Amino acid sequence: MSRAAGSPGAADVGATGTTGAGASNGTVGAIVLTGGRASRLGGVDKARLAVGGRPMVETVLRAARAVATAVVTVGPGGDTREEPPHSGPVAGIAAGLAALPQGVGGVDVVVVVACDLPGLDAATLGTLVDTVRTSGVAAALGVDAAGHEQYLLAAWDRRALAARLARLEASGGTAGRPVRALFAPVDGGAGGGETHDHDDDNSSHPEFLHVPVGDPAHDVDTWSDLARRGPVALAHIGPVLAAALDPVPAVHRAPLTAVGAVLAESLVAAEAMPRGRVSAMDGYALAGSGPWRLTGSARRAGDDSAAVLDPGCAAPIATGALAPVGTERVLRHELVEVAPGTPALVTALPDAEGVDDLRPVGEDWPVGHALAPAGTVVDAALASAALSAGLPEVAVRGPVTATVVTTGDEVLPAHTPNPLPPGRIRDTVGPLLPAVLARAGFGAAPALPRAMEHCPDTAAAFSELLRRPRAAGEVLVLVGATGRGVADHLRPALEAVGARIVVNGVRVRPGGSQIVAALPGGGVLLGLPGNPLAAVSAAATTGRALVDALTGRQRTPVFVQTHDVAALSHPGRSRILPARPDGTGSWNLAERVRTAHLADLAGATHLALVPEGAGPGDPVELVAWI
Ligand SMILES: Nc1nc2c(c(=O)[nH]1)N[C@H]1C(S)=C(S)[C@@H](COP(=O)(O)OP(=O)(O)OC[C@H]3O[C@@H](n4cnc5c(N)ncnc54)[C@H](O)[C@@H]3O)O[C@H]1N2
Numbered sequence: 100m101s102r103a104a105g106s107p108g109a110a111d112v113g114a115t116g117t118t119g120a121g122a123s124n125g126t127v128g129a130i131v132l133t134g135g136r137a138s139r140l141g142g143v144d145k146a147r148l149a150v151g152g153r154p155m156v157e158t159v160l161r162a163a164r165a166v167a168t169a170v171v172t173v174g175p176g177g178d179t180r181e182e183p184p185h186s187g188p189v190a191g192i193a194a195g196l197a198a199l200p201q202g203v204g205g206v207d208v209v210v211v212v213a214c215d216l217p218g219l220d221a222a223t224l225g226t227l228v229d230t231v232r233t234s235g236v237a238a239a240l241g242v243d244a245a246g247h248e249q250y251l252l253a254a255w256d257r258r259a260l261a262a263r264l265a266r267l268e269a270s271g272g273t274a275g276r277p278v279r280a281l282f283a284p285v286d287g288g289a290g291g292g293e294t295h296d297h298d299d300d301n302s303s304h305p306e307f308l309h310v311p312v313g314d315p316a317h318d319v320d321t322w323s324d325l326a327r328r329g330p331v332a333l334a335h336i337g338p339v340l341a342a343a344l345d346p347v348p349a350v351h352r353a354p355l356t357a358v359g360a361v362l363a364e365s366l367v368a369a370e371a372m373p374r375g376r377v378s379a380m381d382g383y384a385l386a387g388s389g390p391w392r393l394t395g396s397a398r399r400a401g402d403d404s405a406a407v408l409d410p411g412c413a414a415p416i417a418t419g420a421l422a423p424v425g426t427e428r429v430l431r432h433e434l435v436e437v438a439p440g441t442p443a444l445v446t447a448l449p450d451a452e453g454v455d456d457l458r459p460v461g462e463d464w465p466v467g468h469a470l471a472p473a474g475t476v477v478d479a480a481l482a483s484a485a486l487s488a489g490l491p492e493v494a495v496r497g498p499v500t501a502t503v504v505t506t507g508d509e510v511l512p513a514h515t516p517n518p519l520p521p522g523r524i525r526d527t528v529g530p531l532l533p534a535v536l537a538r539a540g541f542g543a544a545p546a547l548p549r550a551m552e553h554c555p556d557t558a559a560a561f562s563e564l565l566r567r568p569r570a571a572g573e574v575l576v577l578v579g580a581t582g583r584g585v586a587d588h589l590r591p592a593l594e595a596v597g598a599r600i601v602v603n604g605v606r607v608r609p610g611g612s613q614i615v616a617a618l619p620g621g622g623v624l625l626g627l628p629g630n631p632l633a634a635v636s637a638a639a640t641t642g643r644a645l646v647d648a649l650t651g652r653q654r655t656p657v658f659v660q661t662h663d664v665a666a667l668s669h670p671g672r673s674r675i676l677p678a679r680p681d682g683t684g685s686w687n688l689a690e691r692v693r694t695a696h697l698a699d700l701a702g703a704t705h706l707a708l709v710p711e712g713a714g715p716g717d718p719v720e721l722v723a724w725i
């Protein structure tokens with residue numbers, strides 16, 4: 100995790116800032132925990148994950164600075180660190196407290212917050228601080244609307260926090276302790292350790308108060324937590340979809356009918372390659388040492404008769420033929436000389452030194468050899484190899500299928516002749532989407548051009564379309580209506596039919612308004628923005644991530660160095676730009692694109708994914724879009 104941007108350095112600790120929102124009879128300090136391994140987020144730098152366009156840690160720091168005169172970040176690159184590193188939040192809080200100003204003029208209330216609270220605001224922290232000050236409890240902690248405690252959203256009486264940390268330190272140390280240990284009952288204390296709702300009468304003098312704060316108590320622990328908070332980064336679509344959608348069930352298929360599907364299990368050879376001792380060349384099977392008498396009968400591929408070759412003898416043998424019993428070596432005919440006679444004599448030429456054209460059983464692979472891991476796409480070569488390995492069937496998922504439906508009452512079929520009525524346009528993207536989706540990994544594109552299904556701009560038509568029963572793994576690809584305009588029925592219809600939205604916008608241009616949702620009738624919706632270039636970009640990128648999520652496909656991305664990536668990059672969102680080879684091993688990216696047509700994509704075989712905030716020399720991912 101990098102240092103929290105804008106976090107105060109050690110010199111800033113104790114600097115004067117905004118005073119607490121509560122009745123102030125001392126100063127407020129804040130400990131912001133930025134560490135943690137983010138294991139359910141694939142180990143990303145959680146603090147820097149952006150929600151609403153701002154890294155979560157910046158939101159939390161902004162709120163903390165509004166109520167506290169001293170703010171300490173604890174974590175890698177922060178003001179201080181837990182000891183030892185990665186020893187958990189309690190050790191982090193101990194390190195943070197030690198870094199806050201002590202003694203006269205020091206803090207009397209300590210706010211303890213995690214960095215992953217993107218809904219946090221100053222008012223919430225002010226309420227917690229006020230609660231501690233006015234009630235005299237050890238700590239006030241936030242709870243969400245469902246009543247779940249958020250231990251890392253609390254305001255503490257400094258002395259109570261110090262005492263509890265000292266107690267834990269004395270009984271095994273603070274390292275590795277769960278944060279709830281700080282709230283554990285203290286033996287002998289009247290009402291010790293009890294937590295009470297804020298509204299309770301406090302006759303039993305609880306040590307802790309629950310303060311209902313609602314959304315600010317929701318942390319981001321998973322990809323689904325992140326996606327619920329609005330547009331996700333282009334780079335995070337894959338993990339967000341994988342976390343939100345179940346893969347389609349695995350089925351068994353004959354290898355050649357599984358091309359395009361994804362291995363659900365590793366492909367393990369049932370038979371060795373080769374299965375028997377066979378000749379790699381047309382030549383002579385040889386037994387014992389030479390010269391050899393050519394007495395054996397010729398051996399052809401497919402002949403499994405019980406022929407025996409005696410020592411000192413040779414027999415003609417064909418490529419792929421099983422060697423007769425007794426064969427010790429095979430030499431291709433270029434490497435021997437055959438002298439006529441009765442019998443003829445076979446002699447090895449000098450170049451035969453060290454050569455043996457007899458293939459032992461399992462020379463290429465033994466029984467049980469894993470030819471490809473789960474997640475591999477079955478291509479023609481792998482299907483063929485599965486046959487070589489004696490597999491009548493392979494376990495696969497997919498291919499998933501796509502049904503393309505256009506929207507927009509202004510959109511007329513692609514073949515509509517001139518003159519078009521004013522304000523109307525032709526469908527210039529629907530007919531080619533099947534090919535783009537096929538490139539992304541969906542099942543084979545139907546023949547083009549084909550009649551597109553079109554959904555009229557009415558709420559009823561959208562609801563009917565979204566409710567229609569669909570097979571698992573069928574993706575409804577809708578073009579347009581993803582916006583929030585007067586004619587955009589998709590979002591209201593998704594809500595009306597009870598769909599589960601899993602991606603609600605992506606931080607990318609073009610294509611930012613795209614939507615992915617699990618549909619009530621089965622299947623998944625991929626809502627593409629209506630502008631043709633945005634639709635193609637989203638189909639190529641989110642489309643392939645959907646295939647990955649639904650099939651378990653593992654892909655190796657293609658990264659390249661390009662010219663001017665830093666100049667082309669935007670700080671807050673990715674860009675998708677047409678890419679063309681420059682003829683010298685690098686790529687030229689279009690500087691800008693117009694999205695209402697595909698003219699800027701003509702001749703560009705690839706789309707370049709320019710990461711947000713890219714620096715000079717940063718790699719760019721290339722996606723073959725068609
Ligand atoms: N207030 C805002 N308005 C819009 C924004 C925005 O951020 N704020 N973003 C713009 C961008 S960028 C896009 S992309 C679109 C996405 O919205 P929709 O998915 O609802 O797209 P539509 O409004 O349905 O269509 C947009 C555009 O594309 C034309 N279109 C639609 N389908 C086809 C087709 N099959 N073939 C050719 N052209 C098509 C449609 O006529 C519109 O002109 O929102 C912008 N607005």
Ligand code: MOO
Nearest residue numbers: 609610630633694
């Ligand atoms: O998604 Mo819009 O067309 O960014 O271009």
